[in-house]
Amino acid sequence: MSIVSATTRVLKAEEIGHAPHQAPRLLLPDPRTVFQQRARRLAYLADGHDLATWLLFCHTLSLAQGRLVERVQIEDGEAQASLALTLTKRSWGYWQTLLEELVMATTHHLLIPKGQGLTPEALALVKTLQTWSQAEWQIQAQALLLGEACAHAEALPFLGAALQAEWTLRASQLPAETHAAYQGESAVCPVCGSHPMVSLVHTGDPNHGVRYLVCSLCQSQWQAARAKCTNCDSPKEVVLLGQSAKAAIQGECCEACQSYVKLLSLPREVQLDPCADDLASLGLDVMLEREGYGRAARNLLSVY
Ligand SMILES: [Zn+2]
Ligand SMILES: [Zn+2]
Known part of the structure; x- marks a missing residue:
């Protein structure tokens, strides 16, 4: 399998910074x-x-x-x-x-x-x-x-x-105000300070098409709507690389810091699970690393 550049982006350029107003910025786990x-x-x-x-x-x-x-x-x-x-x-x-x-x-x-x-x-x-x-x-x-x-x-x-x-x-069990208090975009989990595992595009109301980062430790999800690197401050948009242009799992690759985080798209495959599908797509990690990108996310169940 070869890596091809995907044709879709997380959000179109004109939508950057304009995720649906009603989409919660922070989702606590169940x-x-x-x-x-x-x-x-x-x-x-x-x-x-x-x-x-x-x-x-x-x-x-x-x-x-x-x-x-x-x-x-x-x-x-x-x-x-x-x-x-x-x-x-x-x-x-x-x-x-x-x-x-x-x-x-x-x-x-x-x-x-x-x-x-x-x-x-x-x-x-x-x-x-x-x-x-x-x-x-x-x-x-x-x-x-x-x-x-x-x-x-x-x-x-x-x-x-x-x-x-x-x-x-x-x-x-965090208090409900925690949802309301979180306002910004953060590279690490705003709840516990740990690194993300993957990013996940949601489907359905009220956050259809909105990208969240999923915490590797506490499983909270925080909004990361902008189509930019979640690892560094580069203003450039990420490049999406996957096994096909329509693949539900792709690597968001940053040319500035040469790192990637996997992007899982629920609108493309509604059954995706952040942790399980990250583990099962190890082949994509290997391919992206061969392309020169380093993984900027972690999965606590993996020794990889
Ligand atoms: Zn966390
Ligand atoms: Zn970067």
Whole structure:
């Protein structure tokens, strides 16, 4: 497959800066649905995919995230106006519960549908992670939160999954004024300060055709209507590169900083899921990097 320049842009030049007035600038996540939808989409995408084993592993992880947010409740009064990139007194509990969920889902395999458990190798890894001391986990988890190098690459998806579950639940409990207070466009998540995972063009009212960046950590989405690089301040518009001009997933590539963020278009494919489709389109990452662009976004379930 070759990369061709797409013919469409996020918004036409005359629309830049004029996203529909009624479109909310900030969308907070719904933890009751975000992980279940992701898991369903991963199972669908895994069918016949070159990376099926990996996608089914992420499917299992997403199901465990969904059960985790159901099990954990945040006490009244703990919700804050914004979320810092610092571990909380509850983070260790999320980590332990996630690992417990993964072991239970696998060892009680008669109780769960086929394909929802871990492979023997992944189960052995989880059991190793369960032996980590709180101090060791703390160093690795805090490094991941801050985007620093982690000494245990194989642990990254598990660390990321537990942090995502906690931050998503916390983001969902932010006060309603948080929606109204956010006014600007930001390169990082206005809720938690983490980097985006992908950008997503919505479909349907009230934000049809509006582009949002999706947070890699708390799953909030913030408006990024302008067709410019979300990584640097270059005033130039991004170039969209994909596997075909009509592809629902393209790379928004910036000539100024030589980076890209994937753009997922729901008007083109309504079933797209930000995390699942990002993971399943690894081939596009490889192709864009061959073209000389570096990824300016991260996916906490990926070791890529
Ligand atoms: Zn966030
Ligand atoms: Zn740029």
